[in-house]
Amino acid sequence: DVKVTQSSRYLVKRTGEKVFLECVQDMDHENMFWYRQDPGLGLRLIYFSYDVKMKEKGDIPEGYSVSREKKERFSLILESASTNQTSMYLCASSLIGQPNTEAFFGQGTRLTVV
Amino acid sequence: GESVGLHLPTLSVQEGDNSIINCAYSNSASDYFIWYKQESGKGPQFIIDIRSNMDKRQGQRVTVLLNKTVKHLSLQIAATQPGDSAVYFCAYQGNGNQFYFGTGTSLTVIP
Numbered sequence: 492d493v494k495v496t497q498s499s500r501y502l503v504k505r506t507g508e509k510v511f512l513e514c515v516q517d518m519d520h521e522n523m524f525w526y527r528q529d530p531g532l533g534l535r536l537i538y539f540s541y542d543v544k545m546k547e548k549g550d551i552p553e554g555y556s557v558s559r560e561k562k563e564r565f566s567l568i569l570e571s572a573s574t575n576q577t578s579m580y581l582c583a584s585s586l587i588g589q590p591n592t593e594a595f596f597g598q599g600t601r602l603t604v605v
Numbered sequence: 606g607e608s609v610g611l612h613l614p615t616l617s618v619q620e621g622d623n624s625i626i627n628c629a630y631s632n633s634a635s636d637y638f639i640w641y642k643q644e645s646g647k648g649p650q651f652i653i654d655i656r657s658n659m660d661k662r663q664g665q666r667v668t669v670l671l672n673k674t675v676k677h678l679s680l681q682i683a684a685t686q687p688g689d690s691a692v693y694f695c696a697y698q699g700n701g702n703q704f705y706f707g708t709g710t711s712l713t714v715i716p
Contacts (some may be wrong), residue, residue, distance in 0.1 A: 517643075522702050529612075533694065533708035534647075541702060549703070581648055587702055591637035591656070592695075594704050595646035 494518070497582050497597040500519040503603050512600050514582030521587040523565035524594065525549075525557060528579040540565055541587060572604045617713045624682040626710045628695035633676060635697040640680045643692045643709070647687045652680070652688060652693075682712075 498513035516523065520542050526534040526549075537551030538557040546557050554576060558566040565584075569576055579601050583594040618624045630638075636657035641649035653661045655669045655678075662669050668681040678695050692709040699705050 495620050515681040524704070526706075531708060536703060536705075539703060565655075580698065583648075583704070585704075591698055593654055595652045596641075596650070598648045599646075 494598040495582055495595050496585055497600050498499075499600050500598065502600060502602045504569075504572050504602065506604055508569075508571060508572045508604075509575075510572050510602065512567040512569075512580055512582075512602070513586075514565045514567070514597055515563050516565075516582075516584040516595070517563065518584065518595070519562065520584035520595075521562070522594075523559065523583045524585075525555075525565065526581045526583065526585040527569045527576075528581055529550070534581065537567065547603070569602075572602075574604050576602065577604045578602060614708070615711045615713070617715055618685050619710055620687060620714050620716050624680075624689070624712060626680045626682075626686045626693050626695075626712065628680075628707050629674050629680040630678065630695070630697055630705075632697065632699055632705075633673070635699060637698040638669070638671060638678050639698075639704070640667075640678075640696045640697045641696060641706075642689075643694065645691075649694060672714060685712075685714050687714045 495516045518529040525537040540546045540559040556568045560572045582597040585594040628663050639654045640652040643649040653664045666683045672677045692711050694709045696706045
């Protein structure tokens, strides 16, 4: 089975801290994604990556950056955490190409910024 | 821009009844659609998918219907069980391999 693992289930950070959220997948997927999930807003794409060292902005990249140094690992970085970044963060991965295949999700990291 | 909408944010059904969850999408070029289930405290899990060359696909107790003319997708769950209580998301794959998600419908099964 595909496994997408996020390093933390719960995090509490202070305003202004630099925060790293780590995600690892074990199925050699090319695509990796970071979403945030907020009540009533669904899943919103922050960044995605289709290859090592490649990244593309999603719908809400402001205040975030990402790093993909290895194919299996995709990190989300909050340069200076703010309270409006309190959210559930979900990492996902998928294959590239045809036929299309679904995205597989990690269990999520609930981040609280105080 | 891209959008995926849900017709109802919440749905309550009696155990044993059938459930229907609806979704509208805006991108007529999309050719791949997915339904996910998210239980409390967990990440979304794949339920069933359908490609644009089909209008119906069945799984175990679930059926997805795709109407490309009106850009509408639905998920039908037969004989709904308490374990089906969750938030259900529709999603489609847009350009560049991105996935776009709806806001979700919260299904509650009443015993």
